[in-house]
Every structure is written in C-alpha cells, then in structure tokens.
Amino acid sequence: MGKRKIFTKTDLSVPQIEYSRDMVGNVVILPETIPPSTTIVEFKRNATTTRSFDFAYWYGAGIDPITYACQRQIERFLSDGEAVVSTTTVAGYCQALRYFLNHCMLRATASGRELALVDVTRDLIDHYLDHLAGLGVATISQKNFYAKTKAVLNALGRRGLIHLVTSGDAATFPNNPFPNINRKINGETALSKREYQALTVALRQAIKPIWDDDAHVTGELLSLILLVVALHTGRNSTPLLEMGRDCLRPHPKDNTVFLVLWKRRGYSSNKVVLRSESNAERLLESTPSLRTTVERLIRRVITLTEPLNAEAPVDLKGRVWLYRSKRLPNSRCVSQTDTH
Template sequence: MRKRKVFTKADLCVPQIEYLRDRDDNVVILPEAIPPSNTKVLFGPNPTSSRSVDFARWYGAGIDPITYACQRQIERFLSEGEAIVATSTVASYARALRDFLNYCMLRATAFDRGLVLADVNRDLIDGYLGHLAGLGVATTTQNLSYAKTKSVLIALGRRGLIDLLTSGDAATFPNNPFPNINRKANPETALSKRERQALTVALRHAIKPIWDEDVHVTGELLSIILLVVALHTGRNTTPLLEMDRDCLRPHPKDNIVFLVLWKRRGYNSSKVALRAESDAERVLESTPSVKTSVERLIRRVIALTQPLDEEAPSYLKGRVWLYRTRAGRNADQVHALNASSLLWAASSLVARYNLTDSDGKPLRINISRLRKTFANRIFELVDGDLAITAAALGNTPEVTDKHYLASDEVTRRSWQFMGEVLVQELLTQTIGATFKNTPTGRCADPVNGQYAPKRQGATCMNFINCLRCSHYAVTAEDLYKLFSFYFRVLAERSRMDKRRWSRVYSHIPRLIDHYIVAEGLRRGIFKVAAVDAARERARTTPHPFWSVDLIDSLEVFA
C-alpha cells in the first residue's frame, strides 16, 4: 500500500532580495534592506533538533550583503516547501553557513574593507577551504560543511546574485577539493556476535517496565524500545522516529503483520514482516521476519501513548513515540523522540549495563550499527544469499554488498589461504598450475577430487559430474570446451530414452546456462561477445574431444 502523496502548499510571499546593478553589472544590495527587520529564521518541525538560526551576529561585521543574501536564500528554501528541499536539509545548510560567514568576517577584517557579493569567487572559496582545514575537524566533516555551503551559493548563482564560473582555473568551485574522501571515512561496523548477545540481554532487561500496569512512559524507555525494533528490523533512523500509529498492516498469511514505515528520501514505504507463530528466525518472501515480541512491543507502545496523541501538537499527531516531559521549561508537554534522545538513551544503557567492545571500551550503539548488524545476521541466516539480504534492507545488491556486509572469520581465513597459495605459486613460478586443464574446463585436484576414483595413479574422468564438483573452475578460455560439451549432451537426447536422458543429463545444459554463464556475465568474468563467439564455434566445429567420431557414448564418463 503506497502512501498518498501530499503536495505542500507554497507560500506566495517568497522572500526576495532587494538589489540593483551598478555600472559594472555587479549586484548591489539596497542599503535600506540591511539588516532585515527579522534576522531569525524559524525552521519549524523537522527530524533534527534545530528549530531556528539567528543571523544577527553577522550583520554589522563587514559582510552584510553576503549575510543578507544567505539569510534570504535559507528563507526561500523553506518557502518552497519540502517538495524542493527538506526542512532538515535546510537546517543543515544553515549550520554549515556559520563557518562560511565566520570566515567572511575574518577576511573582511584582514582586508580592512567590507565584502560584497562580487567577492564570492574562487579566491574566497579557496580561503574558506583553508579555514575549514584549520578548524581541526575531520576531513569528512570539512567536506560536509563545504558541500552544504556550496548548495546555498549555487542557488544564489542561479538567481544571478553571484557570478558562477564553471570551468577553467578561475572556476568558482574547485573540481575535487577533497580527493579520495570515501577512503577517509570511518563507517560504522556491525556488532560482533558477543557484542550483539550482550546488547540483546541488556535490552531485554531494560524494557521490562513497559509491561507493568502502572508504567510511566518516559523518553528513555521509549528510546530503548525503539532500539529493540531497530535491532530486529534493520530500519533507518528517520523512518523509525516518524513511525505512524497505523504502521502495523495485515499480512496475507495468518499470524503475520507488516510493519510499514515511510522513507522520506526515496518517497516510498518499506515493510518488514512480523510474525507471531514461532520464535525461530527465518526469512519469508524476501523480507525479514522477527520475533513476536517486537510486534507486541509496538502494540503496547501504541496503546500506552494513545492518550498523549490526543494532546500532541498538530505536527506530532499520529506519531507512535510520544511521551510527556517531567522537568525543564517544557515540563508536562507532549514531545516525540528525536535523534538526540536515541543517542542519550544508548549512552545511558551502555553505562548502566557496562557494555564493552572487544577492546574493553564502552560499546558504541547507534541505529547505523544496528542496521548493519541486522544485515549481516540476515546474510548469515540465508547462507550468503545477497539478493534476499538486499531485499530485507530495501537496497540494491550492489549497495548492500559494498556498504553493509562485513567479511566474517571464515571469509578472512579463505582469503588468507588464497593469498598463501598465490605467494607460493609466485615463489615457485608455478602460477596458474593450481588448476589442471580438462575437456570441460579446469580442475583443482583431478586425482583426489570430489568425484575422483581416489585410487593410486588414477585420474578422474567423471566429466558428467564436473558441474557439481567443488574443484571445478571455468575461465573465459574454457568456454569453447564447455559449449562443445554442452552441445554434445544435447545431442544425446536423440540417442537414448527420453526419461533416461532427463534423469542423467538434462541438468547439465541448465546448469551451464543459468549458473556458469549467467553468473560469469553478472560478475563481469565473461563478456557477452566472447560467450556468443564460443557458443557459435562449438555449435559448428565442436572441440575434438567431444566429437561423435572420437567418443561414441557419454556413458563412459558417467
């Protein structure tokens, strides 16, 4: 069931920048417009903790035209509605502008003159990048600040307020100011088995008060329950925080419901199946099924927060994670969980139950780690099926493989073994000799292989079972032999009883087409042109080994 799209009504009073152009065609802000009567911009409800930004501190500091243009552009983003730029994104733009405007203040002081919009050029941007580097923050943080500031300046350039040069040495923005930035990022990793088990025990104990008759629903308790849901469903932070009260939908099968969440970025819903028939984990219809306690937890929270939903502000109506504050200036008001609440509750949980990682340091818990933990757990349960894991996460197989799956101990041992073999072959100058040529491809052990006779001096000739053997391998050079074998098997249909051919040989063409060739093309090992050429060559002039003139019957290899 798709969520009906709601179009945001745009404010017809779009903020405008009052300016004129001088003789040199430069933009000049009208003096009477600076500063505006209201320097504070309100963001309104959004998933972040930012609710406003005040530009007053940058007025009167020698950069009034730049400050005024940036403020008006932020207001313009907000007036255009979430269909153009999400409110949370606009809030992040405003946060990034702080460093940019601070640098402009320093530059105005250094030049002993006020800066105007015409000063926004490559020299200013290069200086801003140097200023970011001098702040002592991580390179990834510098990149984010720069990218968000660039978005605001590009919007001003498209409106003709600043000159944007897109090419040449004087291009306003450098082509790649942060090379290899992806290699410098330190993404979250999945929890290890020990860490996951310890966290599960702590969460199970921490959520016990929710079942009490006189339970008081607090933000910390709700945050811990949300962590439980995240651990068992692998959903992202914002969809979980914005969970609707009708998130549990019927499933075609009995004792199963769908947990449906809304994804802002993709403007689509994601669903995960919650079942109540068994406590064993399994996979159903390419979506992950989890224990019945998760469904019961969600229904319990919905029931307990129903009275709060009636008192909640309009922008929080229909939310699940509602609670009443007990202290502070907003005491006794209804609020909803946010990202800050989750971080605080996670830190409190780690301290309360003394959760540590493998190095003895406090365990780091966040939704990103729980999502990757979920992905690796599903991958383990489905025996390495990447397609099912990707469907469970709602991503493509490429994204899942690159960003979510981590190598386990077995994989690391296998790669270590392969490395040792490769080194040994390089030292002995026998590289490539590991696999022996056969009439159907290559074999790693023709003497002691899976279907070898395993007799002294006997070499395996059981070519009919090569496709089932774990020692069998095919390269692009072997396609001609493989397709010659393929067409020879097909030719046997007219030489024997159909039922016998179906029982003994029919699986061979199917495995070659749907397993070897298709998988080789998907991984890029084989090229389409090479496959077609080898197939046609084998059809017209088969490999001599598989010629009818040489071998009268394939039964000798069975």
C-alpha cells in the same frame, strides 16, 4: 508508470530579497533592507537539539549582503515553498554557514572593503577550503561543512543572486576538493557476538515495564524500544522516528504484517516484513525471537500513546513515539522521543 512530478506551493509570506542590478548586471542588495527586522531563524521541532540560529554576529562585519542573502535562503528552505529538505538538514546548513561567514569576515578585513555577492567566486571558495583545512578538524568534517555551504550557495545561484560558473578551471566549485576521502574514513566496528548478546539481555530487562498494566510511557523507555525496532529492521532513525500510527499494514501471508516507513529523501515508502505471532517471555533472547515480537511491541506503544495523540502538537499528530515531557515549560506538553 512514470513517477508523478509533485509541484510545491510558494509561500508568499517568506521575506523576499530586495535587490537591484548595477550597470554590468551584478546583484546589489538594497541598503535599507539590511539588517532585517529579525536576525534569528527559528527551527521547528527536529531530530537535533538546535532550535534557532542567529545571524546578528555577521551583520556590520563587512559582509552584510552575503549574510543577508544566506539568511533569506535559509528562511526559504524552511518555508512551504522550498520544503524539499528537512528542518534537521537546514539546521546543519546553518552550522556550516558559521564557518563560511567567519571566513568571509576575515576576507573583508584583509581586503579593507565590504564583500558583496559578486565576490562569491572560485577564489573565495578556494580560500574557504584552506580556511576549513586550518581549523584542525577531521577531513570528513571539512567535507561536510563544505558540502552544506555549497548547497546554500547553489540555491542562491539558481535564483540568480550570485553568478555560478559550472565548468572549466574557473568553475565556482572545484570538481573534487576532497580526493580519496573514503580512504580516510574508518568504518564502525561491529559488535562481537558476546557484546550483541549482552546488549539484547540489557534491552530485554530495560523495556519490561512497557508490558505492565499501569505502564508509564517515558521518553527514555520509548528510546529503548525504538532501539529494539532499529536493531531488528536495520532502518535509519529518521524514518523510524516519523512512523505513523498506521505503520502496520496487512500482509497476504498469515501471521505476518508490513511495517511501512516513509523515506523522505526518495519520496517513497519502504516496507519491512514482521512476524505477527509473539512470545513476550522470550523477547530479545535471540534474533529469531526478536522477529516474532517487534510487531506486538509496536502495537503496545501505539495503544499506550493513543490518549496523547489528541493532545499532541500539529506537527506530531499521528506519530507513534509520543510521551508527556517533564523538561518543557508546561509539564503536560506532549513531545516525541528522539535519538539523542
């Protein structure tokens, strides 16, 4: 069976870009719309510590049309109408736009005129790459900043706000601006057997309080348990953080269950087989014993956090890793652990 196409609804409450076109068809942002009534974009709860981004710094700096278009595009990414990327990803886009808008501001100063959307060309992109190279950051960081900036500009191009050349020497985005990037990246060194054993022993001791009759669920304790689950399953942090309370499903084989996780990027679920028989005293002493206890560990967390689920914010209802935060203004607020 073919994959079913999912259509998203457009959120008409998202501010639209008000513009006209000049005699040759170039987009011209209406001056009365700049700057917008609010320059701050708020991010809902996400896996980073970024909660907002303010575009105010780049208004009145000679690049108003570009700043305005970028801000509106970020707002569209966050709306239901274009919710095809996570809030965490959009927050990353904003961090990259910081460098792009700084570069545009320098270009406007050097040229002695205001830059418009029509100025987003291959020449601007080539100089942006030079700007990134001059920051003194690692090549992989330059590549990440460039890729995130490109994602925003591509979205503007698809909407016809900037003209994108897709092929040839004048293509807006060069074909391969970071050749042989993989050769410049050193992979992480795996833990030695002795280091791994020391880690498992430390984790075993650290998560023991979860089995107490009066166990108190804290963000730190849940983070350690999340690490145990990640070590066993090998799954990425985002699917594990977004585990639902119905994540454990029956398996046709006795003493076995499925751990079902949602992979946002692939729009599909992923199943991990867990053994359901357990021996709590041998938890984490070796890899085989870890396999037999992860299912029980998850069920224990689900049981302890069940009372918090009713109080959780709408965007956290149905999640597993809930605890009562002491850092929030209201100490009775329910939050979710993260990987930071």
